[in-house]
Every structure is written in C-alpha cells, then in structure tokens.
Amino acid sequence: MTTNRTELSELTKLGIPAILAQLSQMSLGVIDTMMAGSINPEALAAIAVGTNILNPVMVFILGVFLALNPIVAHLNGRGSFQQIGVVFQQSTLVAFLLAIPAIYFLAQAKSIMAFIGIQAELHQIVADYLAACCYGIVPLFGFLALRFCNEGLFSNRAIMLVSILAIPFNLVFNYWFIWGGLGVPAMGAIGIGYATALVWTVMFISMLTYSLTSPRYRHLAIKSKLHPIDWQQLKELFKVGLPMGIGVGMEIAMFAIIGLMIGRYAIEIVAAHQIAINIASMAYMIPLGLSIAISARVGFFAGRNDPIALEHAAKTGISLAITIACFSSISMYLFAEPLVALYSDDATVVSLAVSLLLLAAIFQLSDATQVALSGALRGVKDTRIPMFISAISYWLVGFPIGYISAEILGWSARGYWMGIVAGLTTAAALLYIRYRKFIVKADSKNRNNETSA
Template structure:
C-alpha cells in the first residue's frame, strides 16, 4: 500500500504542477488587468466567470471518461481505449458548437444577471475572442484525461508549464500595448489565451502522432461511424458529471455576475478571492484525479480490495491537505491580497474575503475528492441533484437573498453591500455537500458495482 500511495503522490504532484501553471493564466490576467485599471479587472471577473462556466461544464464530460480509460488499461484493452477516444470526437464536436454559441451570444445572460451596461461591451469583446479558443482547449483536455488514465501525466504537465512562458509576456504586451500595438485591456488577456491554446494543442497533436507511448492504442485508425450505444454510455457517464460541474462552477462564478451590481470595488475584491479559491482547488483536484485513475485501474484489473483501501487512505490525505491550505489562506490573507492589488480600497475587502475562502477550501477539498472517486463507481446522478439543491439553493440562492432582498438592520447594511453574503453562504453549503458526498462514497465502496 505504501508503494501505491507513493505512485498516487507522484501522479498528483505532477498533475498539480500542470494545473497550477494553468491557474497561473488566470492569476496573471487578474494581476495584469488589476494593474491596468479597476474597470478592466471587473470586466475580466465577469467575462472569465462566463467562460469558466461554459468550459468547465463541457470539460467535465470528457474528464469523466478518465475512469473508463483507466479501467480499460487495467483490463489490458489498449485498442478499446483508442476506439472510445475516436468516438469521443463526435461529442467534442457537439460540445464545441454549443459552447461557442453561448460565448459569441452572451447578451441574454448579461441582461439576466444585470451586469452593468458600462461593463457589457468589454465583457463581450473578451468572450468573442475566447470563443475561438474553446475547441483547442477541449481537445487538449481530452489529451490530458487520456494521459492521466495511462498513468503518464508528465507530458501534459510539461506542455502546461511551457505554455505559461508564452502566456505571461503575451498578456502583458497585448493588455498594455507597445511595439506599435494599441492597449487592448481585458481583451488582450483573452487573445493571449487564444494563442496559447492553439500552440499547446498543436504540440500535443504532434506528440500523439510521434510518441511510441500511444502506438498500442491505434489512435490513428480510421474514424468509425458513430457508435450510438457507446456514445449513449459516454453520455450517461459524462453528461451528469458535466452538469454537476456546471452547477458547481456556476454556483461559484455567478457570484461574480451578481457581485458586479455592487460596482468595480466589489468585483475587483471578489475576483482576487475567487482566483485564490480556484488556485487552492487545484490541490485536492490533483489528488482526486490521481486517485480516481489508480482506483479505476485496479477495478479494471479486478482487485476491488486494493481499490477500496486506496480510497480510504487518500480520503484522510485529502482532509489533511485541505486543513493545511486553509490555514495558509487564513494566516497569510493580508500579504496574499497585497500581491494582487495596490489599490487602498480593494485591499481591505479582499483580505476579509480570504477568511471565507479559507473555510470554503476545506469543504471544497473533501467534496472534490469524493465526487471524482464516485465517478469510478458510476455514481453521477446523486451528486448532481445534491449540487443543485445545496450549491444553487443554499449557497447562491441564499447569498443572493441576503445581499439584495433581506431588509437588514442598519448595523448589517455595510456587510450586506459586499460580496461577503455570497461567500459565507457558499462556504456553509459546501460543508453540507462535503458531508453528504462522504456518506455516499463510503456506502458505494461497501457495495461496488461495475
């Protein structure tokens, strides 16, 4: 078991390095836009909230295929992996069409969430650029899930780390202008991401074509006609998982749209808190990915006892790591906020929000681990229902009521006019979610089903 934990640990650290590089995209954009203007970072906050909601929910469909491919690897079926990956291209095409439509036509969503008119033009410019970066982003996510299932995440991590070397200078240049280029503001950050997405996917495509690692999968065999039975299986596994991620992400990102009503100060401070929460999320996410890949491998190999032992050990590890990251956010909240902004009005509010982020992360660590491992047991519908009730209702809904509908006493009105109601309610809802998911997980492993 010690060797298994070391294997998962190496896998998780490798995935974490790559995920942090990707998260550094958002951190870079937040810092660059924050130095450009408060309006730019406010537009970035709203625009990135919409893009992440679309991308993450579609990405979840393909990330949910990781356990399937890991099981096929454990069962010694490399050709089945190649065939199912080719079939996933049909789903990817449909996902790209749906996602680009939302990003290129966001007017109804912006009106529904009452995003201020002054921000809408810049937000639409930002999304129009990112829409064309969605296809390579989703295709690279499929490549990433494949490598994780095969137990070889290093290629993905190296690509993600190298892409950061392109992203940082490009964002600065396109946002602030220079060398004959006019400043583009938040849209410059989006254009930098677009360039990086196509570059990284192009290199990944070359690797799939040239590396011996992928040869046993016969990925370049002729694309078969749609296998509706297999695609239906993908949908039963991936669509609830994608919708669950949509609910999870929108319960988080819709805060940015609702907070934007409070003005640029609230949006800027919320963006800092949201970015830190997203960075923290990468730690349990990496552990969850590594654990789910290994658990599915052993389930495919027919060793349920080893899979269950790994789940219990890694659950305790996820809880311990969650405590550690939360403590860092709480104790170092002021220095961390100071990295993001030099605005004397944004800094104090952002520091207070990081207290909520610390609590939010602890619950997030547990529920993230649980939902990924539950996919190894094909449990996807129950988490979706719980997310809808708890995160949309208890978190986002109650937060909205406290911020905009509650007739607060005079002493509470200053607190009410900040992003705090949303963060407090979301953290509380996530704690209930984590407890419920933990119960479902340990019940599932007591009576595993294929």
C-alpha cells in the same frame, strides 16, 4: 493488495504532476487577473465578469470530458487497448461538435449581462473579450478531451509539462496584446482574450503531438487506424459524462452567478471578490489535481475488478486531500494580507479581499473533501447521484443562503461567501454518505464473502 506506503507512493506519482498541471492552468487565469489589474480597475472588473460567464461553459465541458479518465482507466485495467484508440479519436470529434453551442452561448454575453444587471459601462468590453476567447474554444475543448484520455493512462507528467509550457506563452501574449507592438494595436483587457485563445491553441497542439507520437501509445492504434464511430462507446461517454458535467457545472455556476451578482456592486467590491476567488481557486487546484489521480487509480482497480484495492486507493487519496487542505486553510488565515497585496495596492480593495479570504480559509476542508470524494465516485462511474447532490448543495442550500445573507440581511459580498461555505459543507457531507454506501460497504461485503469462502 497494496500497502498504505505503496498506494501513497503510486498516488503521489500521479497526483503531483496532476496538481502541478492544475496549478499551471489556474495560474493562467491568475496572470490574466494580475495583468488586467495593472491596466485599471475597470479592466479587472471586466475580466471578472467575463470569466464568470465563460467558466460555466468551460467547466460543463470539462465535467463531460472528466468521464474519459475512468473510462480509459477501466479499459487499461481490463487490457482492452484497441478500444482506447477508439476513445481517443471519438473524444476529439465530440470536442469539436460541443464547441458549436458553446460559442453560440458566449455570443449572447450582452443579453446575459443586461438580464443580471451588470453595469452598462462593462457590457461592450466584456462582450469583446469573450468574442476574442471564442477563437480558442475549439482547441481548448480538443485539449481537454486529449488531456483526460491521457490521464486515464497515467500520463500526468506530459499534461504537467504542456501546462507549464503555457505559462510563458501566456505572459508574452498578454503583454503583446494588452500594450501592443510589432504591428498589433494596444487592446487593453480585450487583448487578454486574444492571448488566451492563442495559449489554448498552443496547449492543444502540444497535447495532440504527444498523443500521436508517444512510444507508450503505439499499441493503442490512435493514429495508425481510423476507427468507425462506436455508438456504444459514445453512449457510455455521455451516460457517465453528462451527469458529471451537469453536477460540476451546477457547482461552478453557483460561483459564477455569485460573481455576476457581486458584479452589480461597486468596482472595488467586484475587484476584491475577483482577487479572493483567484487565491481560493489556486488552493482548490491542489485537491482537484489529486482527485483526478484518485479517479485514475480507482478506475484502474475497478477495471481489474479488485474492490479491496479500489477502496484502499480511494481512502488514501481522500485522507491526503484533507491533510493538504488543513495546510491551505492555515496558510490562508495567516498570510491573507500579503497574498492580496500581490494583486492590488488599493487600500479599500485589499481590506475587502482580506475579509473574503478569511471565509475561504474556512471552506478549504469541505471543498477538498467534496472534490476528493467526487473523484473516488467518478472512478467507479458513479455520477448520477452526485449530480443530484450538487443540485441540492449548491442551489437549494448554498445560493439561497448567500442571496438572503447578501441581499436581504445586507452583508454584501460577504453574505454570498457565507453561502459558498454552506454549499460546500453540505456537498461534502452528502458525498461522504454516498461514498460510504457505494464504495466502503461494497468493499466490506466483498471482504465478508472472501472470509466465508
């Protein structure tokens, strides 16, 4: 059995690279937002709306592929190394197939905006931005598939390096396509879409190169043998992954719909919301990265059939996530205005964004708690009940409270953010109840059986 210090050390070894990878990937969106803001408020608003249409698609696929982490970790814990090669190959194939409906959905951007009531002057620029992003959808999904397979093998450092490598590419490509040069015309906000597609391609090629050439993977038969389709393995991927994709998708969909509803307001309010949600999302990357490490550790011990070590790993990870969230909340409260000032010098936008960021400071604890609990449950492949918890928390509690507060009580963007606080707090409470029932009680039962024996 691992001690607290040993487990914390192992979790940190996995967690720090995972957190840095998440922060690096999130920083790509932050860079896009900042550089769009340097063009004009309309460009910033267009990127905000485009991101809110794109994110549910990306996050649903990410949620499906999150299943690869515990699946590979279970196989690794059992020593089923040849089967890991099967998962690598089949997950990449699934990534290419899932890109088809995703691209089709993004092509309907104008209809989506018209239905919601987004300002007409943003329709064309948002549609063109998303059309440019579509060139990178296939490599993005391929990267996500390879990423979570590698995370199941504790290769978080490689993912971190690939993610950090993407940052300078993003800066250069953004500048190039926004302002033009070397035969490329100035494209403004639309150029950010083309730059994003190129960055996703660089990330996929880098991750594929590592997966095929790493000496650590020689025994896995990833490239040395072409495996036939394993329908049982595919069934497990979708059995674990689809509820996860739907659950995570419902959470992000709430944020996206709220962003789109706010997109009907004045440009200054839209810009303020985008700035505040960017900062809050950056903070969220820390517990999210840690939750990925929790899944891998819990999945590994589940594969070894060691419930005592499994529960210990989960408890350590959740405690660490909550501790980090306390620091994030305090920092966000104390430094709200300087953080917002990094994005804009417009006094109205800064004032509105600061008021939203103070609400974000409130939900840091519940957000970190719910994502860490989700990571632990994901490690034991418990995804169906958490899916229903997401539906209840975000669509029966969070969004209705936000809509009533914003549209009926007249609190505007702040009202929707109150809904976010309510949704995340409900999710944290319900997931804790599930965690106590599914993991803690199972461990207690095992300990009692060992004592009786």
